[in-house]
Amino acid sequence: MAAKKTKLLSGGNPQIAKADGDVPVQAYIAAMPGWKRAVGRRLDALVVNTVPEVMKAVRWNTPFYGVEGRGWFLGFNCLTKYIKVSFLNGGALRPLPPVASKHAEVRYFHIHEDDAIDEEQFVDWVRQAAARDGEHLF
Secondary structure (H helix, E strand, O other): OHHHHOOEOHHHOEOOOOEEOHHHHHHHHHHOOOHHHHHHHHHHHHHHHHOOOOEEEEEOOEEEEEEOOOEEEEEEEEOOOEEEEEEOOHHHOOOOOOEEOOOOOOEEEEEEOOOOOOHHHHHHHHHHHHHOOOEOOO
16 A cells, blocks of 8 residues: 555655654555565565664665664665665675775665575674664764
8 A cells, every 4th residue: 555655756766754663664665666575575574583673764765774872774775776775884794795885884785676685694794783883864
């Protein structure tokens, strides 16, 4: 239902109002177009299973994940041909997530439609990122 009512911005990124908690994150995921929705659900489940106390929020049409007192460590959003996963403290992760940012501390992981996600590596990055200080964005 949310997918039908939610406006999709450039690249198919869902426009979701700024809000805290799981409800807006689930609305964002439900509005992700096509194959991206299943990937969004899987990413969310992997984060929650890895960091059961994770905080969630939507800002700037992006779901964010964080740890109380440590800040935000991960976000993702839809682009035309892929999902961009942002590790906000990714410069400290080992191995480094594969895509550099203009900000040395941020690293990206892109997921295309036919990509097989190395879930073991993703979970390891999530575990490392959640254990470090993240960003205090909002």
